[in-house]
Amino acid sequence: MTAPLTSPLPGRLAGKLRVGCIGCGRMGGAILFGLAARKIPGLTLCGCNRSPEKMEPLAALGVEAMPGIPELAAKADLLILAVKPYQVADVLAAARGHLRPGTLVLSVAAGVSLDRIAKGVGDGVAVARCMPTTTALVGKGIFAFCFAPGPHVEEWRTPLLELFGRLGLCLELPEEKFTDFSALIGAGPAYVFAMMQGLVQAGVTLGFPHAESRRMVGELFAGCAALADGGTAPLMQLRDDVCSPGGLTIAGVNVLDRAGLSGLLVDAVLAARERGREMER
Ligand SMILES: NC(=O)c1ccc[n+]([C@@H]2O[C@H](COP(=O)([O-])OP(=O)(O)OC[C@H]3O[C@@H](n4cnc5c(N)ncnc54)[C@H](OP(=O)(O)O)[C@@H]3O)[C@@H](O)[C@H]2O)c1
Structure with a gap:
């Protein structure tokens, strides 16, 4: 049975999940906006964006605007990377060293492999990829997920799918199907x-x-x-x-x-x- 959209998060995340997003443009903004609109008990949202004015509409919904990537990386349990694919390497370099073991880094960047992200974050950090649609903004997103093998991944799989399930339909796909999914559904x-x-x-x-x-x-x-x-x-x-x-x-x-x-x-x-x-x- 689907959980009500505003019900608390289940299991280990209940009452204590901090979601941060680096890059709050179209996609990062849509995800944060969608989550903020659902007012999920126990969920804290924060973000940072290169041009700070993009944080203003999100701040009005209760999303905390963080001063920079290191502060955001240190705070988030789930850190979403929503910058352009060519910006991912720089952003990971700025976050690395501030991430805590067990944090999940979730990249929505098209065409950036799990392997590249995993190498960028270092040991002990869980890594996943998501291909979303902008319809997340109205709670009708379609999200494909895949996970890098690693020690903390199994702890994250169910809660992550449950969280994004509040924003639409979630599927788990092998990474090699991501480009097909992007061409059909992302586009x-x-x-x-x-x-x-x-x-x-x-x-x-x-x-x-x-x-x-x-x-x-x-x-x-x-x-x-x-x-x-x-x-x-x-x-x-x-x-x-x-x-x-x-x-x-x-x-x-x-x-x-x-x-x-x-x-x-x-x-x-x-x-x-x-x-x-x-x-x-
Ligand atoms: N849009 C879609 O439909 C869609 C669908 C699937 C996947 N995606 C993926 O989502 C990602 C973002 O795409 P988008 O369409 O949302 O692009 P976008 O609107 O340009 O958003 C990217 C944001 O990242 C910010 N940014 C860049 N470097 C940063 C840094 N060092 N620190 C903090 N913020 C930084 C940019 O800030 P500025 O305001 O200063 O430029 C911009 O607001 C891409 O990797 C794309 O592949 C997008």
């Missing part, structure tokens, strides 16, 4: 927003005011997601249920099929995976 919001934008544009073309078109299309996606999620019906059947023979919808769907929408989406994901692999090399 996913961009594909979905592109489709939404196209339909909003169609609404405006039909004469609906922009705001109204956007509101309707937003509800359409939310409703379809709920319908697809709640049932076991194949997606093709859900699609066909809307298409009356000889009707208006099938005329529109035929255009999408002729343009090869499904094939285009597959190609987009494969292109993203290829680029991800290039970036890892």
Whole structure:
């Protein structure tokens, strides 16, 4: 059974988990914001960001703005690295030496391997990777996790998945599937927003005011997601249920099929995976 979103953390973390985040931009900010909004008893949140003004909206939610990486590294039980991949080495160098044994360093940096992070933090520190989505901001994130073998990892696996379970769906994947996951799900919001934008544009073309078109299309996606999620019906059947023979919808769907929408989406994901692999090399 899923724990209520605001219930205390279970087990060894109950009443005493300090989560710190280095880099509070789009992704780090989304995770901290999502956790802060849930007001989980016993959870303390802190962060630091190169440009301090990004901490202001988070501080308003109770996230403590720390003066620098050493102070944050010394304080956090769970330290999230949410800087750009090319900044990870410098950040780890600044944190190393301040981390306590048993701390978990969780990197969300795309393409930075467990091995690289583990070498950067030194002995006695547990290491994991997470590939998140920005939808964590609204408690609808999708998170892939993998763990480096090490002495404290087993203590962290369940509580970490439980904590991030408050922000959405958590999966454990082998590290070699991370690029596939990034291409399909990490990049996913961009594909979905592109489709939404196209339909909003169609609404405006039909004469609906922009705001109204956007509101309707937003509800359409939310409703379809709920319908697809709640049932076991194949997606093709859900699609066909809307298409009356000889009707208006099938005329529109035929255009999408002729343009090869499904094939285009597959190609987009494969292109993203290829680029991800290039970036890892
Ligand atoms: N955005 C996504 O959808 C997404 C999805 C999956 C994974 N990720 C991963 O998440 C990570 C962050 O991406 P992002 O999109 O959130 O980038 P971002 O918005 O640029 O955030 C990175 C933040 O790190 C801060 N920073 C850089 N160096 C720092 C330092 N030494 N100390 C403290 N803060 C520092 C930056 O501060 P400034 O304000 O000074 O630049 C910036 O706010 C990346 O590794 C990316 O691969 C992102």
